Amino acid sequence: MPTDALTPQEAARWADRSGLPLDADRHAEVAATAQYIHSVVSVLHEIDFADTPPAPTYRVPEDVRGGQRHCARA
Amino acid sequence: MRAHELSLAAAAEAIRTRRLSPVELTEAVLDRLDRTEPLVGAYATVTAERALGIAHEAEREIAAGRLRGPLHGVPMGVKDLIDVAGVPTEAGSRVRTGHRAESDSAVAARLAAAGAVLVGKTHTHEFAYGLTTPQTRNAWNRGRVAGGSSGGSAVAVAAGSATFALGTDTGGSIRVPAALNGVVGLKPTYGLVPRTGVTSLSWSLDHVGPVTRTVEDAGLVLAALTGPDAGDPASLPALPDPGTNPQHPTGRSNPPDLTGLRVGVARDYYFDRVDGQVEAAVRRALAHLEALGARLVEVDTPMARYVQAAQWGLMVPEATAYHERTLRAAPDLYGADVRVLLEAGALMGAGDYLRAQRARTLMRQAWEQLLEEVDLVAAPTVPTTATPVDEEAVTWPDGTTEAVSDAYVRLCAPANLTGMPALTLPVGHAADGLPVGMQLIGRPLGEPLLLRTGHAYEATRPAHELARAA
Numbered sequence: 001m002p003t004d005a006l007t008p009q010e011a012a013r014w015a016d017r018s019g020l021p022l023d024a025d026r027h028a029e030v031a032a033t034a035q036y037i038h039s040v041v042s043v044l045h046e047i048d049f050a051d052t053p054p055a056p057t058y059r060v061p062e063d064v065r066g067g068q069r070h071c072a073r074a
Numbered sequence: 075m076r077a078h079e080l081s082l083a084a085a086a087e088a089i090r091t092r093r094l095s096p097v098e099l100t101e102a103v104l105d106r107l108d109r110t111e112p113l114v115g116a117y118a119t120v121t122a123e124r125a126l127g128i129a130h131e132a133e134r135e136i137a138a139g140r141l142r143g144p145l146h147g148v149p150m151g152v153k154d155l156i157d158v159a160g161v162p163t164e165a166g167s168r169v170r171t172g173h174r175a176e177s178d179s180a181v182a183a184r185l186a187a188a189g190a191v192l193v194g195k196t197h198t199h200e201f202a203y204g205l206t207t208p209q210t211r212n213a214w215n216r217g218r219v220a221g222g223s224s225g226g227s228a229v230a231v232a233a234g235s236a237t238f239a240l241g242t243d244t245g246g247s248i249r250v251p252a253a254l255n256g257v258v259g260l261k262p263t264y265g266l267v268p269r270t271g272v273t274s275l276s277w278s279l280d281h282v283g284p285v286t287r288t289v290e291d292a293g294l295v296l297a298a299l300t301g302p303d304a305g306d307p308a309s310l311p312a313l314p315d316p317g318t319n320p321q322h323p324t325g326r327s328n329p330p331d332l333t334g335l336r337v338g339v340a341r342d343y344y345f346d347r348v349d350g351q352v353e354a355a356v357r358r359a360l361a362h363l364e365a366l367g368a369r370l371v372e373v374d375t376p377m378a379r380y381v382q383a384a385q386w387g388l389m390v391p392e393a394t395a396y397h398e399r400t401l402r403a404a405p406d407l408y409g410a411d412v413r414v415l416l417e418a419g420a421l422m423g424a425g426d427y428l429r430a431q432r433a434r435t436l437m438r439q440a441w442e443q444l445l446e447e448v449d450l451v452a453a454p455t456v457p458t459t460a461t462p463v464d465e466e467a468v469t470w471p472d473g474t475t476e477a478v479s480d481a482y483v484r485l486c487a488p489a490n491l492t493g494m495p496a497l498t499l500p501v502g503h504a505a506d507g508l509p510v511g512m513q514l515i516g517r518p519l520g521e522p523l524l525l526r527t528g529h530a531y532e533a534t535r536p537a538h539e540l541a542r543a544a
Binding site for chain 1: 263264308398420422518
């Protein structure tokens with residue numbers, strides 16, 4: 001287990017703070033899964049986002065929606 | 075060919091020319107369903123009586139000269155996440171026991187308006203949060219997974235117990251089971267098909283689309299589903315040319331001609347950790363596209379290293395948010411695999427979610443740039459054929475192991491993150507008889523080109539055989 005791994009106690013406290021109190025028998029399993037999820041998503045720390053804004057959802061560009069772009073080839 | 079084996083296009087033509095009635099077709103599909111359900115378990119709910127009622131009504135309308143279109147009188151299934159008035163939407167979960175939908179989802183209403191005949195609701199992995207659909211077995215080998223989460227829809231279409239079906243796709247959930255069962259699946263452009271009345275897994279990644287036996291059929295179903303809907307904030311406004319006009323979804327040319335089409339083939343990612351037989355089948359299909367006139371262009375996969383991180387960074391907190399109240403009130407009603415993911419999702423911070431959203435911005439830009447250089451990208455849909463039902467991980471020749479669900483999402487997720495359309499079509503079988511799928515990824519609203527390319531392939535490499543295990 002990595003030294004910064006989430007402990008069952010920490011998982012219980014974080015879940016409680018986010019409004020999801022967990023029974024004691026859930027703490028270890030949830031901590032392990034949360035740790036794995038963290039290991040997957042933390043790769044994004046490598047990216048220098050500079051001024052990149054978030055994209056809450058995908059939006060088709062206006063020029064594509066207007067049927068002006070690409071339609072000839074499509 | 076028996077009625078339950080017909081493609082949608084062939085069934086529609088037989089109905090139009092009065093060689094087949096909607097009642098005959100529906101009875102044939104229901105008979106087939108009775109025989110295949112004990113073997114593969116594709117359906118959560120069967121609405122046989124209702125189906126026959128609708129089929130009789132369609133028959134009367136058509137006899138009176140009021141044919142609504144190619145879906146009129148054709149039996150189909152919808153994934154059990156999609157509301158149909160008066161029928162339960164159980165979402166594969168005990169959480170929904172006793173549920174009954176009060177109104178039609180937008181897509182169910184559109185299929186009903188097109189005259190399609192609902193045969194039943196097809197099994198989903200619980201709340202679409204998984205890639206295997208354990209209630210259902212693969213249509214080609216009952217010892218193998220159906221794939222998911224739209225496993226019931228893909229197996230029903232492959233087995234002949236639905237002429238077409240609807241699925242949903244958040245990280246491959248239409249394309250994965252379609253590929254594993256040798257049928258066609260289309261994840262449309264984000265926002266093209268409304269999700270009103272469809273249980274969400276992850277709002278910003280969810281799509282609804284068709285599962286069919288042929289690419290031509292996928293175009294026919296898509297044409298009935300598109301258009302704005304006020305209930306879905308992501309729904310696109312009315313488009314001057316959404317490219318789904320039934321007159322041209324597959325742009326018939328005879329013989330099929332793909333001259334000038336630039337097909338991107340990835341140097342990396344899409345062929346990394348891919349089973350040798352899957353890669354060989356896809357490369358044969360690429361060579362076939364080349365023989366039809368396409369030009370294969372080597373490309374690099376944009377931001378491949380960050381695909382899984384961005385997918386999880388978006389999907390995990392969105393899924394937990396959707397289930398917040400029921401997870402607090404009745405956690406024991408969820409299956410163990412889904413419950414722990416939902417609970418652990420509560421621990422993810424806003425920083426991770428925002429980083430994933432910003433990664434999506436960069437990915438979308440990089441893919442749009444890539445799709446200026448090529449017209450579409452072709453790749454394996456999934457890196458391996460259907461795995462044994464009790465197998466949890468895949469071991470690759472380089473010694474690494476990967477969870478089965480991670481392997482199945484890996485090649486599909488980029489199209490969910492970018493919102494671009496992606497079509498899977500069958501391109502052969504591995505030596506053990508299990509089907510292999512190839513994925514075509516296109517520009518936003520590029521469905522017509524994907525359908526035309528896929529149709530050119532299937533017209534010259536037809537694969538109409540029904541699945542063997544069913």
